Amino acid sequence: MIEIKKLSKQADNKFILRGIDLRVNKGETVAVLGPNGAGKSTLLKVLATLIKPTAGHVLMNGLDLRKNHIEIKKVIGYLPHSSLLYDHYSPLENLVFFGNIYGVNNVEQRAVNLVKEVGLSFFLNEPVKNFSRGMIQRIAIARAIIHEPEVLLLDEPHTGLDQGAISILNNVILSMKEKGTTTLMVTHDFKQAAEICDRIIIVKNGKIVDDFRIETRNQGFVSEKYELQVEGVS
Amino acid sequence: MNLFRTALFLAKKDLYSELKTKQILTTQIIFAGLVIVVFSFAFDPANNTTKAVIPGVIWVIIVFAGILGLNRSFISEQRNDTMQGLLVAPMESASIYLGKFLANFTMMLIVELVSIPFLFLLFDFKFLGSLPYFILVVFLGSFGFIAIGTFLAALAANSKSSEMLLPLLLFPITTPILIGVVQATRIILTNMEKLASAIAWIQLVTAYDVIFFVVCFLLIDYVLEV
Numbered sequence: 450m451i452e453i454k455k456l457s458k459q460a461d462n463k464f465i466l467r468g469i470d471l472r473v474n475k476g477e478t479v480a481v482l483g484p485n486g487a488g489k490s491t492l493l494k495v496l497a498t499l500i501k502p503t504a505g506h507v508l509m510n511g512l513d514l515r516k517n518h519i520e521i522k523k524v525i526g527y528l529p530h531s532s533l534l535y536d537h538y539s540p541l542e543n544l545v546f547f548g549n550i551y552g553v554n555n556v557e558q559r560a561v562n563l564v565k566e567v568g569l570s571f572f573l574n575e576p577v578k579n580f581s582r583g584m585i586q587r588i589a590i591a592r593a594i595i596h597e598p599e600v601l602l603l604d605e606p607h608t609g610l611d612q613g614a615i616s617i618l619n620n621v622i623l624s625m626k627e628k629g630t631t632t633l634m635v636t637h638d639f640k641q642a643a644e645i646c647d648r649i650i651i652v653k654n655g656k657i658v659d660d661f662r663i664e665t666r667n668q669g670f671v672s673e674k675y676e677l678q679v680e681g682v683s
Numbered sequence: 684m685n686l687f688r689t690a691l692f693l694a695k696k697d698l699y700s701e702l703k704t705k706q707i708l709t710t711q712i713i714f715a716g717l718v719i720v721v722f723s724f725a726f727d728p729a730n731n732t733t734k735a736v737i738p739g740v741i742w743v744i745i746v747f748a749g750i751l752g753l754n755r756s757f758i759s760e761q762r763n764d765t766m767q768g769l770l771v772a773p774m775e776s777a778s779i780y781l782g783k784f785l786a787n788f789t790m791m792l793i794v795e796l797v798s799i800p801f802l803f804l805l806f807d808f809k810f811l812g813s814l815p816y817f818i819l820v821v822f823l824g825s826f827g828f829i830a831i832g833t834f835l836a837a838l839a840a841n842s843k844s845s846e847m848l849l850p851l852l853l854f855p856i857t858t859p860i861l862i863g864v865v866q867a868t869r870i871i872l873t874n875m876e877k878l879a880s881a882i883a884w885i886q887l888v889t890a891y892d893v894i895f896f897v898v899c900f901l902l903i904d905y906v907l908e909v
């Protein structure tokens with residue numbers, strides 16, 4: 450589904466990503482772990498076509514990221530650190546706007562359902578600028594999945610969410626996985642990573658230093674592996 | 684066509700958000716009003732030579748009110764990184780350009796629709812020239828100015844000092860348009876006998892508009908990529 454070959458990214462004479470090779474199969478849920486500044490967000494940005502790699506190739510669904518970017522953008526749902534929402538707009542207006550530019554059918558109904566799903570029906574028509582951090586994150590998640598993407602790129606999706614919202618998000622990811630969605634999730638939360646992901650990648654200094662599957666939902670196993678790799682990093 | 688459909692959604696989004704906040708349009712119209720009032724005090728409207736400043740005042744309003752709007756048009760997409768939201772969406776960069784252009788152009792037309800009649804009223808100006816030609820010139824001039832301005836605003840938005848950079852880039856490139864439309868406006872408003880020369884200016888401006896619109900359309904890909 451996603452194939453990354455010798456991907457590197459250079460900015461200001463400094464390599465942020467140095468030779469990433471990765472294959473992710475359809476329907477896999479992969480957690481990307483690593484210390485601050487390791488290059489995790491940069492990797493997602495390259496996959497979301499926001500920045501161009503310095504070298505290497507990315508294939509998605511067999512299509513080259515450089516040549517077929519419109520086709521690829523249609524299947525990607527991207528949730529970065531910032532919310533990508535318009536402040537003066539209500540959740541409904543935001544979702545309808547983004548749904549429209551993705552060409553979603555019956556967009557209004559879909560938007561209302563999504564807002565309901567993330568538990569904010571009561572605030573359907575309030576402007577987003579008055580929302581709390583967690584509420585914004587909930588709407589941002591709804592925005593990322595408005596077009597039922599086949600590939601989900603989530604950058605620390607759990608930040609700011611309360612327990613209820615975390616289980617909503619996990620259920621969304623799991624139910625989309627059942628429909629065949631591939632998920633790449635950057636996170637610092639080992640508990641969530643162990644709970645919903647079936648594969649873990651550890652990134653350090655722009656390289657993949659570990660890549661393993663987890664069958665048992667064992668958080669201790671993940672942190673053990675993580676400490677082994679990241680210990681003593683400056 | 685998909686390109687136009689998404690562009691229309693974008694323009695609608697910008698205009699609707701302007702309808703909610705009324706930030707830009709209010710500043711533009713207040714600015715236009717101030718210019719008109721100041722000029723009407725500086726030049727005695729009763730004096731006949733005063734009519735000669737009217738073409739100048741019209742284009743001063745369009746240029747400066749236009750810059751006020753253009754400056755905001757891409758900067759407003761930086762809050763919450765909504766520009767990234769547009770860039771990851773499945774559309775050509777040209778759609779973003781076209782959408783922003785349509786929104787800016789509509790706002791410019793609204794400012795003109797309010798301020799030019801107000802100007803004529805305060806200067807007690809009897810319209811003797813050809814109204815269709817006058818409207819055509821204002822339309823063509825604003826079109827070219829906003830088309831180039833939207834492109835340069837996109838270019839300048841990535842810079843830290845974009846509010847200064849935009850006028851700096853805009854003036855040299857739009858000068859030919861401005862010279863052409865000021866001349867044409869002057870002839871149409873005050874001296875209809877020389878209509879032939881006004882038409883020559885109009886043709887020049889039209890050619891300039893078309894060339895730059897196409898060039899901006901083709902080059903926007905390189906400007907918007909991060």
Ligand SMILES: Nc1ncnc2c1ncn2[C@@H]1O[C@H](COP(=O)(O)OP(=O)(O)OP(=O)(O)O)[C@@H](O)[C@H]1O
Nearest residue numbers: 460461463465483484485486487488489490491492
């Ligand atoms: N545009 C840029 N120009 C120069 N350096 C950059 C740029 N963007 C990111 N970097 C650098 O690249 C490195 C990786 O950044 P990135 O945001 O990918 O880290 P991250 O793994 O997501 O970290 P965190 O866990 O804190 O989110 C950092 O050292 C950062 O300073």
Ligand SMILES: [Mg+2]
Nearest residue numbers: 489490491604
């Ligand atoms: Mg990050």
